[in-house]
Amino acid sequence: MLNVGDYPFFFKVMKNNPLPRLDLDDGAVRKKLLPYCRLKKDRIWHDPEGKHIIGCGDATGDAGFIEEIFRESGKSTLAIFDPPYNLAVFERQTVDEYIDWCRTWVDNCYKLLADNAAFYVWLGADQREHFQPLPQFMIMMAETDFTARSFITMRNQRGYGTQKNWMAVRQELLYYVKGEPVFNVQYTDIPKILRGYYKEVNGRLTENMERSRSANIRAGNVWVDIQQVFYRMEENVNGCYAQKPLKAIERIIQASSNENDTVTDFFSHSGTTLLACERTGRKCVTFDIDPVYAEITIRRLEHYRATGKTGWQNSHPFERELEEKKAAVVSA
Numbered sequence: 001m002l003n004v005g006d007y008p009f010f011f012k013v014m015k016n017n018p019l020p021r022l023d024l025d026d027g028a029v030r031k032k033l034l035p036y037c038r039l040k041k042d043r044i045w046h047d048p049e050g051k052h053i054i055g056c057g058d059a060t061g062d063a064g065f066i067e068e069i070f071r072e073s074g075k076s077t078l079a080i081f082d083p084p085y086n087l088a089v090f091e092r093q094t095v096d097e098y099i100d101w102c103r104t105w106v107d108n109c110y111k112l113l114a115d116n117a118a119f120y121v122w123l124g125a126d127q128r129e130h131f132q133p134l135p136q137f138m139i140m141m142a143e144t145d146f147t148a149r150s151f152i153t154m155r156n157q158r159g160y161g162t163q164k165n166w167m168a169v170r171q172e173l174l175y176y177v178k179g180e181p182v183f184n185v186q187y188t189d190i191p192k193i194l195r196g197y198y199k200e201v202n203g204r205l206t207e208n209m210e211r212s213r214s215a216n217i218r219a220g221n222v223w224v225d226i227q228q229v230f231y232r233m234e235e236n237v238n239g240c241y242a243q244k245p246l247k248a249i250e251r252i253i254q255a256s257s258n259e260n261d262t263v264t265d266f267f268s269h270s271g272t273t274l275l276a277c278e279r280t281g282r283k284c285v286t287f288d289i290d291p292v293y294a295e296i297t298i299r300r301l302e303h304y305r306a307t308g309k310t311g312w313q314n315s316h317p318f319e320r321e322l323e324e325k326k327a328a329v330v331s332a
Contacts (some may be wrong), residue, residue, distance in 0.1 A: 014323070019239030019316045022292060023084065026199040029239075030292055036321050037295040044069055044287075045298055052274055052301065055287030056294040059105035059266035065119065066108055073285045076264040077181060078257040080273050081105075082244055083266075085133055095132045099140050102133075105266055106144060111265065116179035118256035119146055122244060123172055127165070134172055145175040154223040154248060158230070171228075173248075186219040186255045217226040226251075235311035237296060240270035246310055249276040257282055270311075271297030275304055 020029055033081055042065045046053060053073060055067040070076075083105070094315065109119065119223035123133035141148065152173040159169035193216060198205050226247050229236055235246050249272050259281040265273035266287040274297055275282035288294045294304060299317040304310060312319070 003177060018314075019318070020291075021241045022239045023086065023241050030290075032322070032325075033292050033295075033318055036318055037291040038298065039291050039294045041289075042292070045294075047301070052276065052277065052284045052286070054268065054294060054297050054301075056289070056291045057287050058289045059108060059287075060101060061289075063108070069287060070112050070285060072266075073101070073262050073283060075112055075262070076117060076285065077114050077261045078118045078120075078253065078263045079109050079113060080120045080263065080265050081109075081251055081267055082269060085124045085244070090126075090129075090132075095136055096135050099136045102137060103140055106141070106146075107265065109264070110145060110178065113178050114278075116181045117177070118181045118183075119176040119178065120252050120256070121174050123174060125172055127168055134284055138174070141176060146178060148174075149174040149177050150221050152221045152223065154226060154228075154245075156228045158228065160330055165235065171244075181256060182258060183259075184255050185212045185213075186225075186251050187216045187223045188219050190217045191215055191223050192217055197256075219255075223248065223251075232313070233307055233311070234313050235272075236313050237270040237300065237311050238316040240293070240296065243270040244272050246272055246276055247281075249273055250280055253277065253280050268297040269293050271300040275310060278304065 009154050022029060037056075039054070042055075042057050042062070044053060044055040048066075053069055055065070055069045059066075059068070083102065085098070113119070121137075123137050125131040138148075152172040152175060154173060156169045156171060159167045195262060198207055200206070226245050227233070229243050230246050231238070235243075237243055253263060253273075253276050260283065262283045262285060263277050265284070265286040266288075268274065268286040268294070271286075273283040274286050276282075280300060286297060288297065296317050300311070303312070303317070
């Protein structure tokens, strides 16, 4: 007789319905989830509505896969990347090896972008290790044909730190361009409350509030109005550590692309870029080397279309299958 106690994974998954962090998985979680993944390496899923393409492949691997996944969509006008850069990554490789890896996928991306395109990349700065890999990545980018445009900081409401240092609450976002891409001014949800900034317009001295297009503050390169994703938010996808807020990705998309443009993301992770494209009328070509993340991306799109919900909050993408598996083990 099978004993549920022989399957501690299920207890861990089903307690308050979370998935454990997939980036720290020793293989046990992935082994349970892989049978439910539709994509294997170098396979592609086509959106039945014809809007998006999702793949399972390596951003630095065989050029044939990358060429194939972009063959139907054509070149992208916007790329948004959130590559892995946490401690789990640097336990496996040096920062120099990491930058060499980044150089390859950045070069691959450049070839697939339109002549006028925007490039955004989230990248951490470990203040305990000389802020790696941010400075090394910036130096590497200076050797490419991309042009630097801005260094954006998104403020987290929570962070890490000690009593002997400033609390680390920032996320770093680098903005580069190829050619002269579109840029649509964006506004925050923060209302303007300060008067001033007088200047003469058509012979009349005008105040800043009169000249403004919006009653709200224009978005700059410091974002304090976006909440980081945590477990109580609807958009939360359990198992996907440090997923980026949907609002942040939608801001990037609306600023640096137009409707019906193609947006790309080589590290789909929780599928936020694709979902943001779905909600803003863009097409998305995205993939991930991990079939589990590729499946999560597909399921998040399907879940949104079926329910209107942007995530699973206290559930997770594989809950139904794992509940059925648990029931089968118990009854056996």
